[in-house]
Structures are given as C-alpha cells and as structure tokens.
Amino acid sequence: MLDVADLTIEKGECFGLVGNNGAGKTTMFRLILDLIAASKGEITSRDKSVKQSDHWKVYTGSYLDEGFLISFLTPWEYMKFAAGLHGLGETDITDLIQYTDGFVNEELIKEKKFIRDLSKGNKSKVGILTALMGSPEVIILDEPFAHLDPSSQIRLKNLIIRFNTEIGATFLISSHDLKHITEVCNRIVLLEDGLIIKDILTEVDTLKDLEAYFSV
Secondary structure (H helix, E strand, O other), rough: OOOOOOOOOOOEEEEEEOOOOOOOOHHHHHHOOOOOOOOOOOEEEEOOOOOOEEEEEEHHHHHHHHHHHHHOOOOHHHHHHHHHHHHOOHHHHHHHHHHOOOOOOHHOOOOOOOHHHOOHHHHHHHHHHHHHOOOOEEEEEEEEOOOOOHHHHHHHHHHHHHHHHHOOOOEEOOOHHHHHHHHHHOOOEEEEEEEEEEEEEEEHHHHHHHHHHHOO
C-alpha cells in the first residue's frame, strides 16, 4: 500500500528513493509509469495525467526489471527494436555505447546469446542502456546497482551523474545501497510502509543519518 498525499519531483533533479522491502518503492514507480492504477489520486507529468494521455512516453525512459526486456531476442536485436521506436538507427546505438564509457561495451550488445541466457548483471546493463535510448528527459531506474559487479556499479554512478549534468535528465532511482544513492542523488525520499518518512536534500551527513535510521 502506498499513501502519498503530495510529491513533486522537479525537472533536473536526481531523485533517490530508499526503504526496506515492501516500503512501496517499486509501487511508486509503477504508478508513475501507469503500469498499475491508483485507487485514488492522480499522477501527472508536465501537468497532464499519465493515465489519460501517452504524452509522457515520448520523453520518459525506464527499467524496473527483466520483464521490460524481450527475452527471445539477442541484445543487439533488442537494442535495434528499441532504437526504432525512437526513430534511431544502429549508429545511434553505437554512439550511446561509447557515451557510457565502459559501462556497456559492444561485445555484450553484439553477444549472440538470447537475452534470457545472459547473466542478471548483463540483463540489467541491456535494460539500463535501453532506458537511456534517445536521451530521455526523465529516466526511472529500480534497483539499478543490483546484480552489477563493483566496476560496473562505479561506471553506472558516473554515467548517471554525467547524464544528469550534461544532458539535464531527471532521474528517479531506487536502491537498497545507501552509499551509491547518496553519491548520485541530490534529493532522497525515505519510504516506510507506504508513507514518506523523510524528504531531504543530500548533504555530507546524509549517508550517516540514513544508516542510523535503518540500524534502529
């Protein structure tokens, strides 16, 4: 259950969402993406209801879980399919891979395996890369650091910061890793049992404060 009276995420924010399992993080993202219906209230993007209009899909990229992937395609086939939805081609895919600065490489994307046969970490990389396709204005990522090795986690943090600062993308990110999320997000909301307990701007002591909260 999620009970949020009012929440506004401003353009250009890197918004972090933290909380224990069952707190409502994924539910919030699914509501924003109109994947589930709210029992009451309304989700708006650019002052228009996401339920009543598809306008937001043009400028929103997202990756929540493996269900967003097409498992019987290879990574390259899937990327070409996703690029086509944005009116983009193979050169745009290659440019995006290069922009990630090592987070994703062409060897993975041109892997002959089907997506269903990839490791969880590589599935996440394909999904996150697809969410960035076309340089969307809003990017929603649910637990993006999960299943990634340490090197990939660091590269992903750098990539998120780069997209946010250079392209101006607004990020909505959930994570159980408090260190990672405090390093990339300038605002953090803490959920507990579907309620917003804290809504804070990230400062020097934010990580310590969050660790103290979850240690009780």
